[in-house]
Amino acid sequence: MAGNYKMMAKTLFGFEPLLAKELRDLGAGHVQEGVRNVTFEGDLGFMYKANLCLRTALKVLKPIKTFKVANEKDLYRNVYELDWPEIFDQDKTFAIDTTMSSDVFSNSMFVSLKAKDAIVDKFRAVVRQRPDVRTQDPDVRINIHIFKNTCTVSLDSSGSSLHQRGYRILTNIAPINEVLAAGLLLHSGWDGNTDFLDPMCGSGTFLVEAAMIACNIPPNINRESYAFMHWKDYDAELHKKIVDASLKKTREFHHKIIGYDKAPSAVRKSQENVENANLSAYISIERKDFFYTEKPVDGKLFMMFNPPYGERLPIEVDEFYAKIGDTLKQAYPGTNAWMITSNLEALKHVGLRPSKKIKAFNGKLEARLVEYEMYEGSKKQKHQS
Incomplete structure (x- = not known):
């Protein structure tokens, strides 16, 4: 994961220009607005900074593979080919979120299950042990997005939505996000x-x-955990430096x-x-x-x-x-x-x-x-x- 790579920050409809400005102000490269998302480039430290400092982002995703898919075999093979044991350990729990607009598949749950099988089979083949799936509060979140016949597999670096800042313990009947x-x-x-x-x-x-x-x-200064903390390449020292540097700018x-x-x-x-x-x-x-x-x-x-x-x-x-x-x-x-x-x-x-x-x-x-x-x-x- 050394050097810069492409990432995507998800947001609410209409907030794309706000998020794009936030990313540029933080120092992101190649910022491009989409619909409910903004793509950008940065390194590992910038990914930590994006999760900590973006006020209008709901998630920060790191795409790791994009491929054409015509059937479930294509999906399974391409997901299996990724080196999952190099991304996270077998003692971590994981979950898969699938969104799609495609004629190839009609059921997002089916896609998630097929991808889960591929990941579990890869772990069994390489380390002889498999990680457990946990839909509620997993250690690692994997995002699959299929549009027409193009599938993108991403790591969700945030975990739970970034609107969960960590300070709001008590709410009323109609709280605002x-x-x-x-x-x-x-x-x-x-x-x-x-x-x-x-x-x-x-x-x-x-x-x-x-x-x-x-x-x-930083809006997420009170948040205690992110999914990237469970990745094998998590650099706790770098993360601390990012937090300390951001606090100096208050x-x-x-x-x-x-x-x-x-x-x-x-x-x-x-x-x-x-x-x-x-x-x-x-x-x-x-x-x-x-x-x-x-x-x-x-x-x-x-x-x-x-x-x-x-x-x-x-x-x-x-x-x-x-x-x-x-x-x-x-x-x-x-x-x-x-x-x-x-x-x-x-x-x-x-x-x-x-x-x-x-x-x-x-x-x-x-x-x-x-x-x-x-x-x-x-x-x-x-x-x-």
Whole structure:
């Protein structure tokens, strides 16, 4: 694995440009956007750095073989030909994830089983022992992707999805994915140069991700394990150097990050998650109902929140979204307010014209990230100044 090689980082739909920029900023070569993925080149150390530092990546894959496949014999033979005992030891557990869009095979489970047979048979032939398959939390993950008649076998260097940062132990009914939260913040242009408020903070994900962006803290610094740690070529010393070098690039943050929630249970959960992320020095959380608050700071305020959609949390949608607009108008001058919602009808009841609308997905729900610019005084005065 010496030298540079091609890798692929998977992401959420619409986050490809954000991920490509992150990769270029980290120093990746030959960065190319795909659909829900970005390919790039780097060495072993860069693979460690990508897993540690990418905010909008879900997985980092390392392709190890691409071949044409016409039937199950082609699949078995090509997978068997790989030197699996040189990649991981027989005492490690493994699992295979298959995605495909192909006329050759109709069942991804069948492909995974055939590939599993080839890997197990190779181990038996070479070392006389076989590794065990474990679908839940395996040591080694192998990714098979078949498009038409082309099959790519990759090693999944991440293991569990990179949205599992390691700080969020407690969640509420409708938590926002950490990668989604980070991507929405990057889409909005959040850079840590103002005070920040999430007025409906839930389990605190926006607060933590905003603080990590503001302080340039690697998003996965609290994560304890990656699948690459179980590969034979894992270099623990190099990995430690990458972590130490990344931590040296953190910066101080001189503003406030504030969270409100009206539910005592949400306040407790978000406080614990913030503590787990070691960010209590930057983030304060209070039990407050947004509709009875006023702007808590002087000067510019940046707001980002994820209000209930009426999907999993029952609310009177029309009335609730009208109150959001009223509260922003009456109590939050000088605020850039961003929110994400999948209830596109509800946006009509806010009563404000968004200055920006960005399409996004929250899980399988199509959503909009919208910005409302609340000026000090009237908008007319703002343009005249």
